[in-house]
Amino acid sequence: MKQVHKETRYLKAEQLEVRSGAEGEETRTVTGYVVRFNQRSSLIWGEFYEKVAKGAFARSLQENTIKALWDHKSNFVLGSTKNQTLRLWEDTIGLRFELDLPNNTWGNDAYESIRRGDVDGVSFGFNVRKDAWTFLSEDDVYERTLVDVNLFEVSPTPFPAYPDSEVNQRSIEAMPIESREQRRLKKEKLLFELDLLAI
Template sequence: MSEKVIRYLPVKIEVRSAEGEGDGKTQTIGGYVVKFNQRSQLIWGEFYERVAAGAFSRSLQENVIKAFWNHRSDFVLGSTKPGTLRLLEDDVGLSFEIDLPNNTWGNDAFESVQRGDVDGVSFGFYVRSDAWQYLKEEDVYERTLLDVNLFEVSPTPFPAYEDSEVSQRSIDQLGITSKEQRKIEKEKLLLEIDLLALG
């Protein structure tokens, strides 16, 4: 329940540049981190995922959230604390705007997004609450993220979902090879989750 998770979504990132105070120039990128109730790609060949409306509400009220360049905490692009990163839940999803720093990685980020080389956003979070549903007709599970502890967003060039090393290692250690074995193991895990929720 407390494992760090990272998700990637290809999105349309917009860029704009404006003259600021003095000789400074503000370069801003923005778009959607994620759109609500849209099904993800199949994760690990095992399940789909959706983010419910309101899943970020608590984080937006309680957390200082950072924007990193490709998840690198040494390349900070913005933060909600000084307002250089702005996040907003609307009817569509979680939108973002980042006023990029006037330094090498801020300028490089702006250029890469403007050229279209970087066209995705990842977000890092911990799951507080989720719901699982088995879709019999597709023989697959669908997970809905109801409440997540969001701690970072990152413009990133990588065109696939990523999960933390801990999560991937956990799946690998199950030693499941066949679809039937995966199905049995998933049912066991979901039963354990249900039992924990009751306790």
């Protein structure tokens, strides 16, 4: 059975907005895009670029209860699609969200940090159901397109949520690509064999 890895991606939000409710209302809503479709990421782990295809979240939006967490911490839940305090939908640009923050300690902290601009990114946690890989020979890297992902959480967060380098290497080894190091060794072996043939 194929092991499924949790992956997270961080994106600096271009327009993470905070709205307060009308006079006398306590609702504070954060809005923005979790991810924009078909926009190439920065280089991940030095091995590949990534982009998300339109429709990649459609199945999750129909089937899953998705949580909004404060900086990926499951004990600091900010909202949920189950009770509509988190609303997610795909439009022509990307996966958009609206999040009504709770009136508790971490909800108040999130509101203030986002309002001040200290927290200006959104990260999302997912498993890959279907992806497509293309080798970009001119850049000597791959480009991964996420076609269908199992989305289970989104998080306003101040920092990228990539795992440490040891986990990165294990993650790359589990992917259906050759690392740069593997390609380098293969090329060296081929050149050595060509040298032997020339003797």
